[in-house]
Amino acid sequence: MSILSVENVNKRFGGLQALNDVNLEIEAGTVHAIIGPNGAGKSTLLNCFVGRLEPDTGTVTFDGKSLLGIKPHEINQTGVSRVFQTPEIFGELTLLENVMIPAFAKRDGAFTMNAWGSVAGESDMYQKAMDMLDDVGLAEKSNDIAEQLSRGDKRRLELAMCLVQEPKLLLLDEPTAGMARADTNNTIDLMKRIAERGVTMVVIEHDMHVVFSLADKISVLAQGTVIAEDLPENIKGNPKVQEAYLGGAHL
Amino acid sequence: MDAILLQILNGLDKGGAYALIALGLTVIFGTLGVVNFAHGALFMLGAFCAVAVKAFLGFEKVTLDPENLTAWGTASEIRQPYIESWFGEFGTTLLNYSVPVSILITIPVMLLIGIVMERGLIRYFYKRPHAEQILVTFGLAIVAQEIVKSAFGANPIPQPAPDAARGMIDFGVAIGFEAGNVVYPAWRLIYFLFSTAIIAAVFAFLQFTTFGMVVRAGMVDRETVGLLGIDIDRRFTIVFGMAAVVAGLAGAMYTPILSPDYHMGMDFLVLSFVVVVVGGMGSLGGAVAAGFMLGILQSFASMNEVKNILPGIDQIIIYLIAVIILLVRPRGLMGRKGQMEH
Amino acid sequence: MKIFEMNKSDAILFLCFSAAILAGPILLTPIGAGYPDLLQKFAIFGIFALGFNILFGLTGYLSFGHAAFLGVGSYTAVWTFKLLSMNPIPAIILATVVGGLFAAAIGFVSLRRSGIYFSILTLAFAQMSYNLAYSVLTPITNGETGLQLAQSDPRVLDAAFGRDYGAVLPSPDFFGISMSGYPGFYFCAIMLIICFFISMRIFRSPFGLMLRAVKSNQNRMNYTGLNTRPYAQAAFVISGMFAGLAGGLMAVTDPLAGAERMQWTASGEIVLMTILGGSGTLLGPVIGAGAIKYFENIFSAFNEGILMNAFSFLPESLQHLAVGITSLFVGEGWHLTLGALFMLIVIFLPGGLMEGFNRIRNRFLKRSGDGSGGTADTVPAAAE
Numbered sequence: 001m002s003i004l005s006v007e008n009v010n011k012r013f014g015g016l017q018a019l020n021d022v023n024l025e026i027e028a029g030t031v032h033a034i035i036g037p038n039g040a041g042k043s044t045l046l047n048c049f050v051g052r053l054e055p056d057t058g059t060v061t062f063d064g065k066s067l068l069g070i071k072p073h074e075i076n077q078t079g080v081s082r083v084f085q086t087p088e089i090f091g092e093l094t095l096l097e098n099v100m101i102p103a104f105a106k107r108d109g110a111f112t113m114n115a116w117g118s119v120a121g122e123s124d125m126y127q128k129a130m131d132m133l134d135d136v137g138l139a140e141k142s143n144d145i146a147e148q149l150s151r152g153d154k155r156r157l158e159l160a161m162c163l164v165q166e167p168k169l170l171l172l173d174e175p176t177a178g179m180a181r182a183d184t185n186n187t188i189d190l191m192k193r194i195a196e197r198g199v200t201m202v203v204i205e206h207d208m209h210v211v212f213s214l215a216d217k218i219s220v221l222a223q224g225t226v227i228a229e230d231l232p233e234n235i236k237g238n239p240k241v242q243e244a245y246l247g248g249a250h251l
Numbered sequence: 252m253d254a255i256l257l258q259i260l261n262g263l264d265k266g267g268a269y270a271l272i273a274l275g276l277t278v279i280f281g282t283l284g285v286v287n288f289a290h291g292a293l294f295m296l297g298a299f300c301a302v303a304v305k306a307f308l309g310f311e312k313v314t315l316d317p318e319n320l321t322a323w324g325t326a327s328e329i330r331q332p333y334i335e336s337w338f339g340e341f342g343t344t345l346l347n348y349s350v351p352v353s354i355l356i357t358i359p360v361m362l363l364i365g366i367v368m369e370r371g372l373i374r375y376f377y378k379r380p381h382a383e384q385i386l387v388t389f390g391l392a393i394v395a396q397e398i399v400k401s402a403f404g405a406n407p408i409p410q411p412a413p414d415a416a417r418g419m420i421d422f423g424v425a426i427g428f429e430a431g432n433v434v435y436p437a438w439r440l441i442y443f444l445f446s447t448a449i450i451a452a453v454f455a456f457l458q459f460t461t462f463g464m465v466v467r468a469g470m471v472d473r474e475t476v477g478l479l480g481i482d483i484d485r486r487f488t489i490v491f492g493m494a495a496v497v498a499g500l501a502g503a504m505y506t507p508i509l510s511p512d513y514h515m516g517m518d519f520l521v522l523s524f525v526v527v528v529v530g531g532m533g534s535l536g537g538a539v540a541a542g543f544m545l546g547i548l549q550s551f552a553s554m555n556e557v558k559n560i561l562p563g564i565d566q567i568i569i570y571l572i573a574v575i576i577l578l579v580r581p582r583g584l585m586g587r588k589g590q591m592e593h
Numbered sequence: 594m595k596i597f598e599m600n601k602s603d604a605i606l607f608l609c610f611s612a613a614i615l616a617g618p619i620l621l622t623p624i625g626a627g628y629p630d631l632l633q634k635f636a637i638f639g640i641f642a643l644g645f646n647i648l649f650g651l652t653g654y655l656s657f658g659h660a661a662f663l664g665v666g667s668y669t670a671v672w673t674f675k676l677l678s679m680n681p682i683p684a685i686i687l688a689t690v691v692g693g694l695f696a697a698a699i700g701f702v703s704l705r706r707s708g709i710y711f712s713i714l715t716l717a718f719a720q721m722s723y724n725l726a727y728s729v730l731t732p733i734t735n736g737e738t739g740l741q742l743a744q745s746d747p748r749v750l751d752a753a754f755g756r757d758y759g760a761v762l763p764s765p766d767f768f769g770i771s772m773s774g775y776p777g778f779y780f781c782a783i784m785l786i787i788c789f790f791i792s793m794r795i796f797r798s799p800f801g802l803m804l805r806a807v808k809s810n811q812n813r814m815n816y817t818g819l820n821t822r823p824y825a826q827a828a829f830v831i832s833g834m835f836a837g838l839a840g841g842l843m844a845v846t847d848p849l850a851g852a853e854r855m856q857w858t859a860s861g862e863i864v865l866m867t868i869l870g871g872s873g874t875l876l877g878p879v880i881g882a883g884a885i886k887y888f889e890n891i892f893s894a895f896n897e898g899i900l901m902n903a904f905s906f907l908p909e910s911l912q913h914l915a916v917g918i919t920s921l922f923v924g925e926g927w928h929l930t931l932g933a934l935f936m937l938i939v940i941f942l943p944g945g946l947m948e949g950f951n952r953i954r955n956r957f958l959k960r961s962g963d964g965s966g967g968t969a970d971t972v973p974a975a976a977e
Contacts, residue, residue: 076818090809102817104799110820115800286709381709382655387939393932524713563729570721
């Protein structure tokens with residue numbers, strides 16, 4: 001069953017056709033990787049899923065509901081979380097607070113005037129956030145200020161912020177970019193564990209090691225068009241992909 | 252028809268002042284990325300340059316005339332400005348033309364003030380949050396106006412226009428109205444022409460010089476310009492100095508229209524900010540257009556016919572327009588997406 | 594366990610705060626501030642700053658028009674005295690409510706933009722209110738003279754309860770206790786303590802956490818399923834209510850209201866109080882408000898005679914020079930000091946006095962071998 005379906009999506013920036021009739025079906029419970037050369041339109045496509053951009057034409061349907069014309073926070077409330085290329089976190093707040101905020105958002109909705117309660121008294125939320133931090137290996141740093149984290153830790157924190165919401169669909173924009181090998185492997189392990197819980201994931205990634213260790217299915221985007229969509233083992237041999245993506249070289 | 256024309260004319264001088272201040276604010280914000288709440292103070296300092304020049308030229312020599320006794324039986328005083336006793340006729344002329352003459356002093360003084368301000372304070376705030384920029388320049392504006400207050404007192408100091416420009420011009424006759432219908436104070440017309448000339452000069456400078464080209468490029472994308480290896484810092488200083496000169500000139504020439512006092516800068520600053528916002532932050536053309544537009548609207552709103560229908564409209568018209576425009580076009584009249592936004 | 598610790602330290606902080614405020618007349622006498630007029634100002638501006646801090650300190654939205662809400666509160670309170678009752682309770686309730694409504698309207702428009710646009714919009718609105726109060730709204734505000742009580746006011750509630758003030762001009766009283774002098778101060782002090790408590794609850798609440806998130810990263814908030822606008826709007830209204838209450842209390846202690854209270858220099862002053870104390874901290878704004886009002890009082894009282902005495906130890910020529918320079922900053926020149934202070938704080942101590950205290954404490958702790966230093970930069974979060 002497909003949880004996210006993208007039909008005939010077009011997006012134009014001035015003279016540049018960033019997305020050209022993109023069709024995509026993401027199966028529930030799978031890890032779907034989108035790969036493609038720089039400027040292929042991968043991030044643009046992701047932006048169309050979370051309400052940052054509105055496609056010129058076409059539809060994006062998540063879980064039976066259209067994602068077009070609704071605001072980013074409304075999209076998130078339907079169960080879509082996103083990890084950004086440069087981590088978007090609450091830099092001035094502690095790690096614990098960073099994770100508690102999305103937990104509250106999940107529980108209380110887009111706006112709740114809970115001005116009389118006490119954050120410290122919310123032991124459920126506290127426990128949930130701490131467990132999540134533990135999951136990504138940041139539990140000891142829970143009282144640190146997020147801004148002071150290393151880049152890799154910031155990514156893990158952002159991942160924790162998304163996961164604590166138990167999203168139905170998790171979008172990841174190059175989750176391992178700029179990470180050292182060991183860190184990358186940790187992240188792959190973490191994502192595998194997430195996938196085992198049945199979270200659907202869409203991953204944009206350049207690192208083929210990451211892609212092939214995680215993906216159940218791969219779509220290849222080139223110049224705004226999906227040129228191939230297949231299982232990982234078949235993608236490697238696809239001549240169209242080799243042509244467009246690597247100029248003929250072998251993967 | 253002639254009434255409408257008269258109101259348009261009435262709005263032009265004020266609009267010119269708004270446009271000149273707003274232009275400086277826009278350039279400073281666009282290139283340096285600084286919100287300058289002290290820009291009104293620069294306008295005020297310019298006005299007080301004119302006051303100082305007048306006071307300086309007007310130093311009087313007091314001689315006692317024992318032949319002429321006053322009613323109290325003391326020798327009556329003869330007061331004569333030194334400048335007249337030294338230069339005679341020329342001195343009188345100089346004194347008469349103190350406001351235009353003060354331009355010569357205003358330019359170097361304001362340039363110096365601008366450069367000192369930028370080097371001494373503003374440059375440390377390029378990378379700080381906008382809130383802190385606003386606060387520190389707000390503090391600076393208070394300091395400037397309080398210093399002026401302690402030096403010149405709290406009361407407005409009238410500055411007469413030169414005799415030749417003190418009268419009215421029957422402007423209507425020139426464009427086919429009957430005599431006496433469109434009568435307009437000469438100095439206001441001069442101020443309007445003066446402000447247009449300055450605006451034209453600023454635009455020409457930005458358009459046709461290499462320096463101006465760099466400044467414009469900097470307004471579009473500061474980082475790239477920095478990457479080109481152009482010494483952007485020194486240019487920023489000069490840009491700030493020039494914006495200070497423009498604001499100062501606007502203030503100095505405005506003195507015959509509005510007697511300057513120490514808080515005139517604050518009054519104009521608030522309105523000029525509104526002008527910038529209405530015009531579209533970062534748009535030079537927008538700043539000028541909005542300046543004149545709001546000046547003219549303000550003069551229309553102060554017509555009795557309008558006030559009878561909408562009492563108090565003259566007090567709030569500018570703010571009202573600003574609110575409406577921001578609701579309809581959040582980026583202002585000529586603001587472009589992505590510019591000056593974070 | 595962790596929860597208990599938090600609550601305990603907050604309780605101690607609250608009790609200490611209350612005790613310090615109530616003991617204000619005694620504690621502040623040695624520094625010459627132990628008289629009711631000034632104490633009332635401390636409490637009133639403390640409330641104003643607490644409210645401003647909920648907006649600026651937590652959400653980071655810099656409003657330059659908060660004096661408008663103060664003014665509206667004052668006008669409302671005086672009208673309540675005139676029309677309903679000389680009892681301060683209805684006056685401050687209505688002042689708070691009207692301040693809040695006014696803030697809701699202005700906030701609705703201003704919060705469509707953020708950053709400098711927001712500051713300029715609030716500034717424009719405040720200036721507009723000020724201009725209106727001086728012109729068209731003269732029937733409500735009594736223009737330049739300011740709104741005053743009159744012996745012939747209806748005071749329907751008082752009349753209904755058979756309260757008659759006779760032929761004298763009435764003044765606000767709390768069931769027979771006149772609201773001038775120390776009773777007035779204690780009335781304001783209790784309000785300040787209540788406001789401090791509310792502010793503390795907000796700081797510690799999930800709502801407060803969201804407000805801090807607004808300041809930190811609105812983008813992330815949106816992609817986390819949170820709608821930032823209502824949060825900012827709520828903070829704006831709450832701070833408007835605090836300002837309305839402060840304005841109401843001004844009228845309670847001195848029943849007249851003038852438009853000059855709404856001028857944007859007054860808005861600037863409240864910004865200064867908040868950042869001087871430390872925006873985003875719980876106690877800072879109250880301390881900042883107290884400090885500014887205290888120094889305003891001291892500095893404006895100075896005149897040349899006092900200065901001549903103060904510098905009498907210098908040789909005469911130096912004495913005149915010293916007096917000449919300092920007299921720029923005191924008396925009439927108090928605003929110059931205020932402006933200079935503004936700049937110095939923003940340049941050298943953007944975190945305010947609270948950050949200063951923490952820096953000193955951390956240095957001290959470091960020296961005594963405790964390794965817990967280095968958190969000084971995180972003061973706003975560690976509001977104590």
